[in-house]
Ligand SMILES: Nc1nc2c(ncn2[C@@H]2O[C@H](COP(=O)(O)OP(=O)(O)OP(=O)(O)O)[C@@H](O)[C@H]2O)c(=O)[nH]1
């Protein structure tokens with residue numbers, strides 16, 4: 001009787017052990033599967049198209065915002081940009097002979113000599129900037145900024161200079177999204193999107209930065225190409241003879257026909273749709289694409305550009321998914337990323353045998 005009992009106990013303990021092992025095994029399998037559901041995504045596009053703005057949105061949506069060290073850097077850049085952009089606007093008025101008030105001219109000269117001596121944004125410099133920016137001709141120059149090089153968000157910060165000059169000013173999320181810092185080098189952010197871990201890589205888009213791209217190609221499962229729709233009447237920062245949208249179009253054509261990307265899934269973000277909607281009411285898309293016949297119509301313009309890009313990649317890139325985006329709008333980016341997650345990512349993971 002005693003002997004039989006001990007045999008039964010041994011059997012039970014063995015079963016318990018086997019159950020435990022099975023549980024551990026299952027857990028390992030789940031974890032391995034989760035680890036495997038990692039996605040490496042590369043953001044490409046010409047300079048100022050909005051790549052880094054998407055990365056900033058990932059920080060806001062998935063990381064709860066920006067570390068303090070970043071806020072300090074953004075604050076510095078916002079202040080130096082205020083000086084730089086006032087200088088650009090003032091000099092454009094002089095160079096194009098736009099009729100600024102003689103008083104503004106004097107203020108402008110004082111401002112230029114002041115920032116030459118001390119490039120800091122002092123109270124005195126800020127007051128001069130405010131007075132200069134009040135001249136309506138400066139506002140008109142901002143409207144005509146496609147004739148020279150000025151970021152679209154310059155007016156946002158000029159209107160906000162009083163707040164920026166307060167002692168306890170800290171840039172908020174919108175300030176950071178609007179703050180323009182051209183990317184040199186590479187940065188990346190990793191976060192969980194559903195049960196997939198995304199690593200999104202950001203590179204600089206200006207011509208001199210593009211030779212670094214090749215080093216990022218390895219293991220990339222998804223390419224996101226960003227086009228700034230609104231740049232169809234602007235010239236390239238690096239080459240004032242080249243139209244920005246045509247540059248983006250040429251670059252997209254090269255990428256889609258590149259051996260490496262031939263077999264990659266690709267998402268195109270037609271970005272800056274907010275600026276495009278405003279611009280297309282006044283500026284004909286014909287100036288960039290002479291075969292465009294849709295007039296000043298927002299939907300026709302969007303449709304035409306999308307078709308142009310898709311036709312260019314017709315026989316090369318395997319799958320191309322398109323979205324119209326506004327990278328500075330967090331809600332819009334959240335929606336678009338969800339859509340990408342559902343359609344594209346499942347597609348990519350299925351192809352890789354991970355789903
Ligand atoms: N209004 C508007 N502005 C945008 C949008 N996307 C980006 N911007 C602004 O455009 C500017 C350029 O954006 P970035 O994200 O720095 O562009 P980038 O592609 O990273 O540029 P590089 O680093 O030079 O390659 C920033 O000032 C952004 O605030 C958009 O959809 N709408």
Ligand SMILES: [Mg+2]
Nearest residue numbers: 051052182183
């Ligand atoms: Mg960038």
